Every structure is written in C-alpha cells, then in structure tokens.
Amino acid sequence: MLTQQKIIHALKDVEDPELHKSVVELNMVRDVHIEGTHVSLTIVLTIQGCPLKAKIKQDVETAIQALGATAVTLQFGSMTDEERKQLTASLKKENTTSEGMPTMLREDSGVTFIAVTSGKGGVGKSTVTINLAAALARQGKRVGIVDADIYGYSIPTMMKITEKPTMIDQMAVPVTKEGVKVMSMGFFSKDNQPVMWRGPMLNKWIRNFLVNTHWGDLDYLLLDLPPGTGDVAIDVAAMIPQAKEIIVTTPHNAASHVASRAGVMARHTKHEILGVVENMAFYETSDGERNYLFGKDGGSALAGALATEVIAQIPFAQPEENTGSSVYDEDSVVGEAFTHLAEDIIHIN
Template sequence: MRTLGARVDADTLARVRTAVGSLVEPSLRHRLDELGMVGDVSAVRGGVRVVVHLPSTALPGQDRLRDAVRAAARVDGVGSVDVEVEPMSDSGRMDVARTLKAAPGLNTLGSRTRVYAVASGKGGVGKSVVTANLAAALAAAGQRVGVIDADVWGYSVPQLFGVREAPVALKGVMLPVRAHDVSLMSVGFFVDDAQPVVWRGPMLHKALEQFVGDVYWGELDVLLLDLPPGTGDVPMSLIELLPDVQLLLVTTPQAAVAAVAGRVAAMATDSRVPVAGVVENMSSISCDGCGAETPLFDGDAGASLAGSLGVPLLGRVPVDRELTRCADAGVPAVLEQPGSPAAVELSRVAATLPSHEPTLAGRSLPLFVSSESS
C-alpha cells in the first residue's frame, strides 16, 4: 500500500510562493506577485495547493499558465501540486488595471519603440499586406511587435492575421489580440464584417487615442500603423499621438500612383515627420514554373519617388501566388511560404528598416516639485 508523504513545512510553502510569484503572465507581461495573482498556498498530504487569481476569465493561455505554475511549485520537498484558478475580486482587478496603466506607454518619454506609419496615396496598392508581413517577419526575428489597424473604414488586419476575437477589457485597459507573435488592435475586432464603419473626425480621433493610450502594449520594439490611403484625419491624428512616427510609403511602379504617394510625403514633411523609405509593391509577376520575373507596369516610379524624397527604396516586392493565397488564408506569407519571392523580399525589407533617434518634440515632460526654497 502506498504511504502518503508528510505535509510540507512553512519554509517550503514560502519558497513555493516565491517561485510561483516570479512567473511572468504572458499577456500582461508582469510577474504574478506584482499583479496579486498568487492566492492561497497551502500544504496538503505530500504536496501543495496553489490558488491563482485570474483578472479576467477571458485571459488567453490559461492552460499554459496552470502548467507553468505547477512546474514552478515543484521546489525541493514538494511532491504533488494542485493548481486551482479562481476569479479575482473587483478590487484586485482594479489594482491590476492601475499597474498596467502605470507601465511606460508608446508615447512615454524615453520609449525606445520604433514607430512606422505604413501609408499610400491610393488604395489597392497592397499596403496592408506589406504591413502584416513586415510585422510577422520582425516578430519571427525575435522583436516585440505591435500593429494598429488605423484603416478604420477598410480594416483588414483581422483577415490578414486570421484572428476574429474581441480584445480582453480590464477596468479601462484593453489587451491587444495576439496572432503569430504580433500584438494587434483593429476596429475589426469590435464590429461585424458586414457592418460598415461610418465615423467622422472626432470619433476617429477618439478611437485612435484609445488604441494608443488605453491598450496595454507593453515594451514594444516596433509598432506598425496601417494607415488609410490619402492625407485625411487619421494620419494627422496619429502624428499628434505618436510624435516619433516615421512614414513608410508603399507605391506601385505606376507614375500616377507614386505621384499621389508623393503628396502623402509632402504632408509628412509639413508635419516634420521623417520618411523612412519607399516600398515598391507589385513590381513584377513571378513565374511559378521558371522563377522569372516580368514587370507588371511600365516605369520605375518607386525608385523615382525615393530619389525625389532623398530616401532609400527599401525593396521591390513582386506579385506571386503564395502571397495572395496566404493573405486569403490569414497567415503572413513570410511565415507560411518564406521561400516565395515576395516573402523573401519582404523579410529583407523588415531586416533593413531604417531608424532615427526619438526627440522630445510633442512629448509631455514630467514636472517635479521641489520642496527646497529658493
């Protein structure tokens, strides 16, 4: 007959609490003890019982969290581990929200996040596909990446990343939706696909303000903004909200398309927003059989636009069947078909994105009140 072990002592329980508390919650990116998620840790015959308080029952990855807690709790002297998950109290959820709100934001002084606004003059040039694949390529290279789908009327990020779920809301803080190791926020997560978004200036600005300030992004390395085409309210709002933004222009080889993209660049210049470079999309058609590339349009407008702006032509992305198939399937081609011509070029562009040092312009500087008399 199996003999049950003795109860663990108080010192062992303290070590269990410390080990479990040091775990980092993947979505909230804080230690469990910082978030008040570690509840009762008690001894049972031959092992321990650990209670974890969840700030939201919709928090993703709960099974993985249970496994991580179970593994961490097996310190020396502990046999079996029983993990129980309980909803957090209302006051506890409020404390978690305060902790997240106190974390550095995208427009906080000292933030090292590189912000690229992917823009075009006209719609239909593949701007969103470029954005999605750049984000996925950067994330695959180990960077912490976020995407704001700022094309409110023509949002496509949910489709391109193959995710359809509402963000987790926690006392005034939203958690971005995660897909393919990229943090995402889009109006498409809040409305039905068949429902048109009929918003005007003030509503657009408020939505973008919430996407920047009320979403817990954590410490990102790169944030990509998928802008609507043209020079309307949305680009101007984001320039105000994110003073360190750089413009990434997407055009086709057509002169007419590049000319309109040039107007977007002029708007950026007037607003003192640097242009990081130009990506020429649909430069050619790749042959599935022989691998040859045939120009899709006459002209070399991408290079001409980059030259006139004094910025690099970052890449020429061909049209290939795998790029469009992956977009329809909701998986970035750089992950699903990394060897396809378009994916190779987009990965190269992601690896060579230029950067610039953040400035203090447009930022709110902290004020300190000194108690010393003058």
C-alpha cells in the first residue's frame, strides 16, 4: 500500500543533479497526494528554468513507480526568494569554517590541490590541466578545475562548455563536463571582453571561486594558474599553502629556462613540486619515428634544475576532430599519456 511516508523515504535517494543532495533534504518535495495507485506531488526547484528538470522528473517518477504506483502526476514550482536565501546560507555554511575559511582548505578536508603552472604562455598548461582532470575523473576521482588564469581564461572554450553555472542567490553551482566540475572567469565575462583588474580584485575572485561555489565533495581541485610569478600565483600560494605543483614546459631550452622561475617560486612558497610535464615533446609518424620539433631534453634540464623529475612527456596530436574539444579520447596516444600521469599522481597521493 502506498503511503506518504514510503514515498518520502523513496525520494531520499533522488538527488538534485546539480547540488548532489537529496530532494527531500533540500525540502523540494511538496503536496504529496495519493489516490489508490495514483500519486501526485510538486517538486519545488531551486530556480525557475532549471536546466536538469527533465532528469529530476525521470528520477522522481522512477522512484515512485518502483513502489507500485501506476501513475505519477508531477508538477514543478520554484523556491521563493527567502527559501533560496536560506538554501544559500546553508550551502555557504558547509563551504566555510566558523572563521570564514573555505572548508576545503582544512588539512583534513581530503582535497588534494594541484596548481598547474608554467614560466610562459603557449606551452600547453591549460591543455595539461583539462586532460589531467578528465583522466583523474575516469579513474573514479571527484575532480574540479578552477580556471585561475583570470586574464587569459580558456578552459570553457577548450572543453566546449556552452552552458553557464547555475546561480542560487549568490552561490554558484559549477558546470560539469567530462566528469569534471569547472569554474572560470569565462562564464562571467560577456562577449569575450577582457578583464582589466589589479591585484586585490584578482584575489577576491579566486576566493569567490573557493567560497561561493558549491563544489560538493572533491578528491582533487586543479588550478590552472596564469604563466609566470605574478599576483595570482602569489595569492594562491598564500591561500593554499598545501597545494602541490606541476610545472609545464616544452622541450625548447628557452621555455624550460623561463619555467624554472615558476619552480623556484614553488620552492620559495614551500609548495611540493610533483614534477615536470614536457608538452609537445615529439611528433610520432605513422611508422613510429619520433621527430623532435621543439628540440630535446628541455624537460629533463628543468627537472634537474628543480631537483625533481619529468613525470610525463606529451606528444603532439590533433584535437578530437569530431568534437572540437581539447580533451583527448582516453584511447588516443595523448589520452593514454594522461591516463598514466593520473595513475602516477593517484599513487603518489
């Protein structure tokens, strides 16, 4: 026999697909009525026009039908402004300690922070970030990316992300692509307009990405830092002292020489250097011959200077033609290289 108690209990397993919390816990279930085997109810969404409303509808209907209901009439409403404020306050309370520090920055949070940096632009730092993140996600890890290159944001374009984060009052829900949660200045800049800010505003936005974003539970948060040793790199070093760093370079001696400065800064801020990733290391022809278009051994020279090791050599390859995305298929040569890198990082940590 169907009862309201049984229905509420069944719906505890239905999650809001963005917040990853039960629709019951979020108080989204309202006005449950039962007439024989016909159930009617209202689901109150966090915002009007919720992009994943169809997913919620399917999951609610499936859960109730599993109890024996032959018909489910589902209506949607939306939270009031006051309810959204209360929800935002609750989420923010989860995200911050009593001192206002982001909860994920506590030593016992279980989150491993990896800052991906380089000495100069154009070496493929963002490519390394998104492909490492995707590879970690394929290994079953919960992964997020902060596109901390505020001036040169590129992650949404490279991952072919067209939607925007959902905003619940002042709390952002990151966009998920390739199993990775993503936040970027690119979501908030209209028509590719340049960002013209000085240091204090940069610090504010990096902090916003940590505090006012509902990341949920993460195993890894990758930060795609701007090249060099400027304000953002300094702020991240101060804000996340436990972060580990990957230094990206090409094999070219000039690139590796400049990248050594980023490594020296990592040592100065006491960030552990996980190693060097040598991107665009070689081009492999169909017969297996390797052509070193940017020279050789730049990564090894950088690793030697920083007393670390080369943890990956990523070959040249075309982006996935069918998608236009810069995330490589896991079965491709480049994808396999990032799979090995992800496995090594998981083993290290």
